[in-house]
Amino acid sequence: MSKVTLAIIAAAGAATGAAATAAFYSTTKKETPPSVTTTTTTTTATAAGPPRRAPIPPVPGIPHPAAQRPVDPSGVFQYGFPGPIADLRPAASLTSSYDRRTRNPHWVAEHITPSSLAANNADRKHSVFVEDVSIPEMFRAKLKDYFRSGYDRGHQVPAADAKWSQEAMDDTFALSNMCPQVGDGFNRDYWAHFEDFCRRLTKSYPSVRVVTGPLYLPKREADGKWRVSYEVIGSPPNVAVPTHFYKVIFAEDGQIGGKVALGAFVLPNAVIANNKPLGDFEVPVEVVERASGLEFASKLEPVRRKRLCQEVSCSLVVREFAQKQKAFQKH
Template sequence: MSAIQAAIFVAGTLVGGGLTAAIVKSVALPVDKTSVSPAVSFVTPPVVGLGTNGHAELSSLASLSSSAVLKYGNPGPIADPIVRRAYVAAYDRRLRHPAWTAEHLTLASLGKSALVASPDESGDRTKSAFKEDESIPAPFRARLADYFRSGYDRGHMVPAADAKFSQEAMDETFFLSNMAPQVGDGFNRHYWAYLEDWCRRLTGTFSDVYVFTVPLYLPHKDPDGKWRITHEVIGSPPNVSVPTHFAKVVLTSKPTSPATPNILELAAGAFVLPNAPIPDETPLEKFVMPVEAVERVAGLALFSDAVKSTSKHICQSTKCEVIVRRFDDARKRPEMRRAISAPK
């Protein structure tokens, strides 16, 4: 059993048996309907289900209700809902990074469709700059100074390359509310970028690609035999938590045949990567985990029971193989110069 598999197992992601690369059956977590004050909003996990037209749909992001218990004040919310042009997300106030991000990728959204005219204006990352998200309350906000000389990259959870359809959409991916600290060399600038590229390339095979990015905190076994979760916190004073792992969870759909465009073939899969340098030659399938494992350890319900029961594994529907693109280094050098400059 690999270290990642052992960590997820200990975190209670699966009951009985060991981890396998296959998808296991599980009951989706129910949506919390607990009553809270009207002043408190909470974000329900982004459940993907099947709509009446047979297409995958995201559930409602937030709900509000009331309770007299919180008449004179309330402590929440823990997560702030974020709705942007290219993605939706939930920002974790405790950890100062997203709890999850969700995207819907298509050839059209990436500007690669021959049937849809490209927009007059497209996003240029050299015109974008990292910035603090003023929609997040100041006490819970990630700051530029937190990353300064931290040793970590400001890692996009939603890649800028997924939002090329407009400059505004791309600019929104540079909010720090879309960032989490990532090891740079060997991960954010390399293997993680290869995985992001693989997600985009799925649009060449599937009509719709849903991508969820989830920072994770997995336990490790200490010399005393006990399992603990420990992680670094960057900033002065310490402010932004550094995830131990990151997950990419994908759901794809395409018509089963041209004659039946409304009958969809679904495929899903999850990949859990350590926040550490990963050799280029490492097979992507090494990081395959059950979707349910990610859901359990993250406390999310990503897909409905109907989706889970009808989905193939993504590696059965397409090749799970990254393409090493070292030329990304040259493209990201201006970004890295900005990353090591003093915050304003």
Template structure:
């Protein structure tokens, strides 16, 4: 494979049409130069290692480096957990003149990520934007075949594991014009009613455009992810929002602009969403040496025509990392990686939303998506 070249291209507004918006991302074949978006961020993320947990980001932080854990009511398999661990902050010796670290006697400012580990998913919640930063799920042929959960028995709910003043609320979505968009789909978690319920926490939600996206193209994309289990015995997926810049034609400058909903307005409406997919071959999990088909996709939060090829939204993993400030595959050696869309066809099977509603009705279940419209 030749070296990938990542280029910044203009992000056009949703008002200019879904086709134009969707066309902002493209990926050529693995033998050609890769062209995609890169978002430069100035925010520095402080990654703190945890001793008692494998969770990559602590949920709260204290200056002295001690660890504490708070467990809330969650599933019997994996409780929603808040873990606190920090590394000591090095303070330069400046004599008796100043001691900035004295502030931490009153508390550590953060940033804080609220981590929830539940049956169906693990999520990291962004208190400032009231959206998840990422949500991780794992699907297998066995998990998708089991039918012990039904979404008609689930209800959207606020996550009381998040402090009240930082929490997204059901009323924030009311009459907003946006769906409460699952990041981990309920349809991936029918193997347990508890797992199904886990997907309805607002910490697994973002405001999504309904018609043409959440109820259509995005739903087809989720179906594509499930169909990967027909070839791969284990599929792990990270999903989350992005807030990408676009060029303003008035002054030719780049701006990050997004709507905020709620009363008071506090829940950010993402401009885009990403999925990073790890399709594991036999023996790939648990640090083994098996191959992993890796794919990353970025879709605009806007109506997308069903005929738009999914490969138009494929991007290098590095592009998602630059845009999100996250890292996804630092421990996956290059020799174990394959490009997902070179290893299997990346194409959607389009089923109209009305047809899916009828299919669910025949099975005695409610339609696949509840909305806040």
């Protein structure tokens, strides 16, 4: 088991503990209303008329729970809801959820098909990096945050997946689709080859959906304790540099209710040798869910699931265009 998997499992263990606590509180017995005591009464018949029942004691009133509270914590909502608020961005080539705290996306989802990749109606030279003005200014990642930071503006949905229109490609250049990524050796190399692997899946599947995003995973330090530590860039420093990135891949067979080859991968945000097997970064999707706090396949029935790396060869193709790719991705 690789070190990255161990780190993810450690994060998963912490999340599991939190889930257990939540489950405990959610299953606590609710307070039952006061019971009503039934009194058995004996009646006596008289010549004056039919027997009469004794009066039924009234049911004690159950006070409204709010009447017992001397405070109203939710009253703070009159001044505005604190959050967290996830800025959902539906665009032509992607859908994303933005994390205002880290100035990175929670996740970015895309859909690629053989026909979408075959179209060539856009040119990357005409696309420019832009700030996402749909996000409030104080929570927005800015172009100056990346300037001389030492990190690439790393696409979560790559521009090469959106060549079917210039608008679609332009959508991928918003900073809400970016995270700080190590350049040489990762964003311009191994990560780019991984993105190419996702595109090559369309040769075997008519529909491929990919969800990509950052992780902030714990690392075991010299004292034996696990801690989460990550760099922050910008001025003021507010854009988090992820420790890892994930991709969850759904390779669909094209049939309604058909089989789905599911694959999940976690890669460190670091230099990775191109000869490193992609399979070394494969993890169960549940590990990514626990580490990220997100759910990806809760509605995908087990009977429909297949393991992607058992259906296809999970290996990279290091192409000759690597140098050209680097030139395009320089910040």
